[in-house]
Amino acid sequence: MRRAPERPRTGSVVHPLLAIKLPAWRSKFLLFLLFCAFVVLALRAAWLQGGGSTEFLQQQGKVRWLRTLEVPATRGKVTDRNGVVLAASVPARAIFASPEGVEATPQQLAQLARLLDMSSSELARKLGDDDRRFVYLRRQVEPQIAARIAALKIKGIGEHRDFRRHYPEGMTNAHLVGVTNVEDRGQEGVELAFESRLAARSGSRRVIKDNLHRFVEEDWLRPPVDGADLALSVDNRIQYIAFSAIRQAVEASRAKAGAAVVLDVRSGEVLALANWPSFDPNLSAAERGRWQADALRNRALTDTFEPGSTLKPFSVAAALDARRVTPQQSFQTAPGWIRVADRTIRDSHPHGVLTVEQIVAKSSNVGTVRIAMDLPAQALWDLYTGVGFGQPVRIEFPGAVTGRLRPAKSWREIEHATISYGYGVSVSLMQLARAYTVFARDGDMVPASLVKQQAAAGVVVLRPETARQMRRMLEQAASEEGTAPQARFAGYRVAGKTGTSRKLRDGRYVNEYVASFAGFAPASDPRIVVAVMIDEPGAGRYYGGDIAAPVFAQIASASLRTLQVAPDAAAPDPAKPAEPVLAKVAARGDKL
């Protein structure tokens, strides 16, 4: 039904269809509600902006733009005394996955397995473990390979920064330098011993990101601290010489193992410390199962053996120092054996009357026992302890052993005799090498060091005269009249003592031997001490003079040449050339 159009009071004409039929209060009420809502928002905004607490907005800002980042720092390098890199860290990547979120085609998975150097089944096993939200696929991956993995763009696979330790010298220095684990912490060797110095401390900073994920501001919480570098006392050239010599000797004599130590006489620094068998420290954590247990031991520091004849010079030196004997004093060693308590001690060959010098040179057990029994046991023990036997080696290396030397009061008469020629006491090769520095120097000793250092002050153990006398005797021992003519090499005078000691197994002496040699060169002004030990030589020959002395010659001659030590042996007369080459040189004049 139509109604007549009303005349509106405002004056405008409203068409009947457009006339609002609602009550007026409704629209006003709605307007009022909107106004209230607006007021509430305005109040809330005012509150958040500073009227009340700004906490909420700041929190929102932080969540969107603020990040706290860990800043990695690099572990210190390990170098030899000349700066050759023995261990260094390079950045790498660790590849991880969250197994539930991985979406990949079979081809992608196959490619991934190939890049990770894993079998497909192993990769499937790792990714199939749905219980875990995070699993490492492989750590310490090279950045180029990681880039190729990232290029596959597999969902659910990520990478983060990691470090990988490289050992360029490989097996040569493996025992000395040691290894780190995936967390970049030292596990063995110098890496462990100097962990606090080498370790890096990562830093932390807060950054503000923009919407392009660039950092626009930063605030340091803690600066990163790189690890300090470490210079070892080792000379890599000499280390290699010692390592290859000992390796050749062990393999040639079919022995179980071998070790060699080279010490600098003047500073006590360790110039080389080599062991065979050795291991490859560059294998990644996953591959380390390939290491053999017996290849991991740093035998020169952690294994002990009965030194045998290499101990005799110390027994004689104790008697010389106490002025009980003189070098030319004679002793009767016939008929080649002696009875002490209820045991018989024999020489390998019967000698007749020998001077003290000859007793050392020819390594007579009988002669040594006669000399030693004349001295109180305490005097012998004092000297052995003074040169470091039975004492902890003060060197920063994990697992360096002390050896065994029982107190003099506990020695029975037979032990007083046997200890004097090296049985009943056990020492490490490092202790033996260090002990011989007392003869190489003038009766004093300096502490051994694995780190490059200046010479420390010496502790006096013997009178200089005694040391000089012993040097002469040891030079004889390494000559034709002695047991180690094979220790000699051209150009330099050498001095040293052989040792061939039977091994103890289950309390009984068996037919296995340790062949050893300890000596120094050049004899006129010693610069290096070299000690060599070959464990259980197997190819029929086992005497120290045959097996260990040639190794000493090889190591010492090459080391002296490397260190450019002037030769001290008498040179052949060029006027009477022994070789055709010399004649040519003499004819050409002195243009060398």
Next chain:
Amino acid sequence: MKQRALAVVLAVLLAASAFALVTAQHRSRALFIELERAQAQSKSLDAEGNRLRIELARAAQPAAVELAARGIGLVPIESKRTIFLPAPQGAGTCGSAVKRAPECVEAR
């Protein structure tokens, strides 16, 4: 009138300083981005340098050198095949190889 003019001037100054602040902040952030980029480059060059030093050490490793030397027919030095000659008296005595000989040190 004067007060109104002052208010306008101050308002304009305020606005100007606000703009200056925003511009300075923006510039500082832009520079920071450049700095980050340069530092990242420096770090990666350091790492590259380290990596190359390791490569060098590996190539110069005595074992590798010996292998290569044997491969071209060289043999290691042995004292058996070394001839020792007495140093000639006079100018040549204290050359580099015999610097440490006792007689040279005393002569100085």
